[in-house]
Amino acid sequence: MDTALLTAALAKRKLPAFRERQILHAARREFAASWDEVTTLPKALRVELAEEVPFSTVTVEHEERSKDGSIKLRLATHDGFPLEAVLMRFDQPHARGTDKKLSRYTACLSSQSGCALACTFCATGSMGLGRNLTEFEILDQFLELAQRRIGTGDGRIDNVVMMGMGEPFHNYDNVMAAIKNLNSPDGPGLAARRIAISTVGWVPGIEKLADEPIQVKLALSLHAPNDQVRGSIMPVNRKFPLDRVLKACRTYRTKTGRRIFIEYLMLEGVNDQPEHAKELAHLLGPDNGFHVNLIAYNPTGTDYIGSSDEVVRHFAAILERKGVSASYRISRARDISGACGQLAAPVAAAKRKAREAKIARMAERDAEAKATGHAERLETPTEGERFEADLEARAAEAASV
Numbered sequence: 001m002d003t004a005l006l007t008a009a010l011a012k013r014k015l016p017a018f019r020e021r022q023i024l025h026a027a028r029r030e031f032a033a034s035w036d037e038v039t040t041l042p043k044a045l046r047v048e049l050a051e052e053v054p055f056s057t058v059t060v061e062h063e064e065r066s067k068d069g070s071i072k073l074r075l076a077t078h079d080g081f082p083l084e085a086v087l088m089r090f091d092q093p094h095a096r097g098t099d100k101k102l103s104r105y106t107a108c109l110s111s112q113s114g115c116a117l118a119c120t121f122c123a124t125g126s127m128g129l130g131r132n133l134t135e136f137e138i139l140d141q142f143l144e145l146a147q148r149r150i151g152t153g154d155g156r157i158d159n160v161v162m163m164g165m166g167e168p169f170h171n172y173d174n175v176m177a178a179i180k181n182l183n184s185p186d187g188p189g190l191a192a193r194r195i196a197i198s199t200v201g202w203v204p205g206i207e208k209l210a211d212e213p214i215q216v217k218l219a220l221s222l223h224a225p226n227d228q229v230r231g232s233i234m235p236v237n238r239k240f241p242l243d244r245v246l247k248a249c250r251t252y253r254t255k256t257g258r259r260i261f262i263e264y265l266m267l268e269g270v271n272d273q274p275e276h277a278k279e280l281a282h283l284l285g286p287d288n289g290f291h292v293n294l295i296a297y298n299p300t301g302t303d304y305i306g307s308s309d310e311v312v313r314h315f316a317a318i319l320e321r322k323g324v325s326a327s328y329r330i331s332r333a334r335d336i337s338g339a340c341g342q343l344a345a346p347v348a349a350a351k352r353k354a355r356e357a358k359i360a361r362m363a364e365r366d367a368e369a370k371a372t373g374h375a376e377r378l379e380t381p382t383e384g385e386r387f388e389a390d391l392e393a394r395a396a397e398a399a400s401v
């Protein structure tokens, strides 16, 4: 729910401040799914507010359940931009003295519709960027997942990772505002250390996060032990090569004292050889506050192949021998394309929306040019036109793989 809209609607009716607290409590702590469920409000007021303030800033278009107990939501913003959110279930060993399995739930949220960074192994990267999500569109993904009340039935979610669509540090302010809401005792009250931001190495974001008072975790999608391999799979490496990224990480570590999680996707024949493991160990250094998560590659319609379990285990053993802690992360929701790198609402939808955005911008520009008598501005390519040309090129590239 967009609280700016809510505050304005309540102020217009001269309602006391406790009404806003009641509404936000119902939405963010009790995980009400609609105005009908905010039963602390008189019915007539609920009906009035429903006309003016959408209960959620995102709409669920499709819901899929995985065999492993995870769920994926395909959502849209109110102006039609697609995004996805996943709730992953991880089963723990049985609780002592019981035969009950313990399950933990992690919400994977998107920070953008699409992404501009075009990592070659990632389905989202093939979409191009739609737009940044607002703080409420990020928070509402979490609330939509909590409303499903899977597991214990109370909507409990244990962890949040900003690892869905998009590069979170391209949308820094909205991501941080959403995290503060998740962390707030007036919201879901999730401990900051249970929230992780994953970046491909956007240095200004890492530097800024180092100075934040909130104790969120940082994960770095590294995926390669040297610039040559990294540059071949992640175009962002041209802007921020490894030495700059790791320098920023070390400063972050010095300032915060917190461990950094290194995400490393295992791609057969690309980055998974013993010499890559040795190079990675050398790059990170022993006992330096890095923990490497080796990740199974999930099919995303490219011609990459995931490394075998044996290769991954051998890679992890080399890291451990050299003093770098490592673990092998098991993918969740792979059967519903909800695993790492697989999040991509249809490219066609993004293209359609880009076209609509372009038309709207052109109309705006033309109206402005006519009004000011600057007719020559009608010939100038707009940001929307450049964006669409870029998106078309990416879509064609993705289709040709």
Ligand code: SF4
Pocket: 115, 116, 117, 118, 119, 122, 123, 124, 125, 126, 164, 165, 166, 167, 200, 341
């Ligand atoms: S891996 Fe992340 S940064 Fe790279 S294209 Fe996908 S969403 Fe964007």
